[in-house]
Amino acid sequence: MTTGRALCQTAEAQLAAAGVASAAGDAQVLFWHVLRQVTGQALPRHALREHLAADVAPAVAQAYAVAIAARAGRQPVSQITGRRAFWKHDFRVTADTLDPRPETELLVEAALGESFDSVLDMGTGTGAILISILSERPGIRGVATDLSPAALEVAQGNAHMIGVAAEFISSDWFSEINERFALIVSNPPYIALDEMSGLAPEVRDWEPRMALTDEGDGLAAYRAICAGAPDHLKPGGRLMVEIGPTQAHDVSDLMRGAGLTDPTVLKDLDGRDRVVWGRNPVTKGA
Ligand SMILES: C[S@@+](CC[C@H](N)C(=O)[O-])C[C@H]1O[C@@H](n2cnc3c(N)ncnc32)[C@H](O)[C@@H]1O
Incomplete structure (x- = not known):
């Protein structure tokens, strides 16, 4: 098993290598998005801390890999999450x-x-x-x-x-x-x-x-x-x-x-x- 933090760090490196300027922030936003999507819960942002420290469920890790691959292909975060404030x-x-x-x-x-x-x-x-x-x-x-x-x-x-x-x-x-x-x-x-x-x-x-x-x-x-x-x-x-x-x-x-x-x-x-x-x-x- 891998913690959320370890997954996010690997994702950040992947995004930076793909030329994404906001690699660290995007890695976290997409982790938060995937957690909400997979669990179907309206997870508040502050709950991220807990999820970063915990082991990640395989379904979350899988969905996160898909989201990070899309972002590394330079798809905008808003199109991946489907939302913009x-x-x-x-x-x-x-x-x-x-x-x-x-x-x-x-x-x-x-x-x-x-x-x-x-x-x-x-x-x-x-x-x-x-x-x-x-x-x-x-x-x-x-x-x-x-x-x-x-x-x-x-x-x-x-x-x-x-x-x-x-x-x-x-x-x-x-x-x-x-x-x-x-x-x-x-x-x-x-x-x-x-x-x-x-x-x-x-x-x-x-x-x-x-x-x-x-x-x-x-x-x-x-x-x-x-x-x-x-x-x-x-x-x-x-x-x-x-x-x-x-x-x-x-x-x-x-x-x-x-x-x-x-x-x-x-x-x-x-x-x-x-x-x-x-x-x-x-x-x-x-
Ligand atoms: C720069 S986007 C602005 C979208 C939105 N108003 C915003 O500010 O986020 C321009 C919009 O104009 C639309 N558009 C392009 N040509 C048009 C036309 N000839 N008549 C009407 N809308 C057009 C596009 O489909 C697009 O949705």
């Missing part, structure tokens, strides 16, 4: 959805700083943005779109699991949207094609390609979203989008070009440009 909830994550990033919480925070009675989230993925907003503003009309039917299914499941009511629509940006909203939010694919090869394997090889890149200059989604926003925003309504750190200028120009006023850039916790928002003139969309 975002804002105040745990979201189901699959190979069909982008792993929600902590920096995207800025979009949620900025949205919640405003008053609005309806919100559209375009390219919803796991639904993390819309569901987080709606969980803080019960009773508001919320609609989410995606071009990926598999992602929409995951988002719908997350809304159900978290207890939020929303409508989920398969749509190529605004193609199936026939109403106006007080707020439109989006974290669209914004990685340029020539940046794809420089991404970490966890992202480049495992996350859905259509969630990452427009196969062009990284601005195609913003062109479509900004162009369509004035016809889908109420008078004075806002468009808020997440951007890559070098895109603030281009996206602000696209907003201005579409007739949205006063584009404003917000920085994330690392001081990088992360969100741009603009407003529909009060005379438009009445």
